[in-house]
Amino acid sequence: MPRELGKIFEESFRVLRPCSAIPEVRVEFFAFANLNHTIRLRDGRLLVRISDLLKGAPESVLRAIAHILLAKIYRQPIEQKHARRYRRYIASQRICRLVLLVRQLRGRKRMFSPNGHVYNLHALFDDLNTRFFGQQLARPQMSWSTDQARWRLGHYDPAHNAIVVSRLFDHPRVPPYVIEYIVYHEMLHLKHPAKSCRGRRSVHSADFQAEEKLFPQLEAAKCFLKCL
């Protein structure tokens, strides 16, 4: 394990829990498919995996993530200065680009047919593209989701340039304007990319929201979705 990383964790531990004996700490960089870190206590040993995207990060950032992970596992409050330092670093352009790249290369996205039982996502996209976008948007990959998750109507994934819509809405009792609104919303994500990928992220910018209001049955669609 990188010796300095182990030392940083031991020092953070001492600050957080001055009266406890320091457990054996094993830290390694790990090639997660995203900006993830994990910490576990096993047989009195702390096992830590830090995303390899933080390799080469400034020491203050490594200290920040050490504090955050230790505070989490020992259920202590996270100090603001560390939270802020970490957030600022991962919101930087360089890290954002790296995260996107790594998700493309390491992440697998399960895509299914755009053709549902009731609705065809390609047809919906093409129709909306003509009606609202002057056919200016290039069609991304489109798929119905595997599960029927309600909590997520749909999402646009920039790493895989894909729009996924919850299969729940591929149903005869879902009016066309509702499914159109869901796809329209995701198309706006395609048109207005999020400004920063982590930290304080502006996903639904003012421009985004203004353009969303152009959808004629916006209120009716939102009402239908609320009543689900």
Ligand SMILES: [Zn+2]
């Ligand atoms: Zn959205």
